[in-house]
Amino acid sequence: MSLKFSLMITSVALAAILAGAWLADVYREHDSRAMLLPDQVITLFPDPKPLTAFALTDDRNRVFDLASLKGKWSFLFFGFTYCPDVCPTTLAVLARARDNIAKNTVGAEDIQFVFVSVDPNRDTAGKLGQYVEYFDASFLGVTGDNAQIANLAGQLGAAYQVAITPGVEDYPVYHTTAVFLVDPQARYHAVFTPPHDAEAISKRFKVVRELEAAGEALTSGLLSGGRAAARSPLFLQAPAEFPPQGR
Numbered sequence: 001m002s003l004k005f006s007l008m009i010t011s012v013a014l015a016a017i018l019a020g021a022w023l024a025d026v027y028r029e030h031d032s033r034a035m036l037l038p039d040q041v042i043t044l045f046p047d048p049k050p051l052t053a054f055a056l057t058d059d060r061n062r063v064f065d066l067a068s069l070k071g072k073w074s075f076l077f078f079g080f081t082y083c084p085d086v087c088p089t090t091l092a093v094l095a096r097a098r099d100n101i102a103k104n105t106v107g108a109e110d111i112q113f114v115f116v117s118v119d120p121n122r123d124t125a126g127k128l129g130q131y132v133e134y135f136d137a138s139f140l141g142v143t144g145d146n147a148q149i150a151n152l153a154g155q156l157g158a159a160y161q162v163a164i165t166p167g168v169e170d171y172p173v174y175h176t177t178a179v180f181l182v183d184p185q186a187r188y189h190a191v192f193t194p195p196h197d198a199e200a201i202s203k204r205f206k207v208v209r210e211l212e213a214a215g216e217a218l219t220s221g222l223l224s225g226g227r228a229a230a231r232s233p234l235f236l237q238a239p240a241e242f243p244p245q246g247r
Contacts, residue, residue: 059129
C-alpha cells in the first residue's frame with residue numbers, strides 16, 4: 001500500500017469521526033488525544049490502547065485473562081465487596097444500563113460486565129459470586145493476586161489503594177469510581193466518569209458500538225476501493241437524545 005493511499009485512508013477516517021458536531025472537543029491529556037461527548041459522560045479514545053497479558057480468576061474459579069476480553073464489549077469496574085456505598089450504587093446503575101442495552105435491537109449478547117475486586121484478601125470466589133449476582137445474574141466477579149490486579153488496573157489507569165492493617169478486619173480500601181470500556185479486540189476504548197446514570201451509559205454505548213461498526217465498514221470500503229463512505233452516515237449527525245452541554 002502506498003504512503004499516499006495510507007494517508008488518504010487515515011485522513012478520511014479521522015475526518016468522518018470528527019465531523020459530528022456532537023463530538024465537541026478534542027483535548028490532550030497525558031500525551032494522548034481523547035474525544036468528549038458534550039455532557040462529558042464518556043471519554044472516547046480515537047486510538048484505543050491494546051491491553052497486554054494478565055491473569056485473574058473469576059467467581060467460578062475459572063481463568064480470566066486477556067482472551068476473556070476478546071469477542072465482547074467489556075464494562076470493567078474496580079472495587080471490593082465490603083464497599084459500603086460506591087460499589088453497590090455503581091453496580092446497581094450498571095445492572096439497569098445492561099437492561100437498557102438488552103432492549104436495543106442489537107442486544108447484549110456481545111457484552112459482559114466485570115467487577116474486579118482489588119481486595120483479594122477478603123473477596124474469595126464464592127463471596128464475589130454471591131455479591132455480583134445480587135445485582136445481575138450475568139455479572140462476573142474477578143480477582144487475583146495483588147501483582148496481577150495491579151497489572152490490569154495499571155493498564156487502564158484505575159487507581160486504588162488497600163490499607164491493610166495487621167489484626168484489623170475492617171480496613172479501608174480506596175478505588176476509582178470510573179467504569180472502563182474494553183472493546184472486542186481487548187483494547188481500552190473509553191471510560192465512563194461519575195456520577196453514573198444508567199440511561200446515559202446505555203445511550204452512549206449504543207453510539208460507541210455504532211461508531212465502531214461504521215468505522216470498520218468505512219475502512220473496509222476504502223481498502224476495497226473507497227465505496228463504503230456512503231454507507232456510513234452516522235458519523236455525520238448528532239443523536240437527538242443527547243442533551244446540549246450544561247443540562
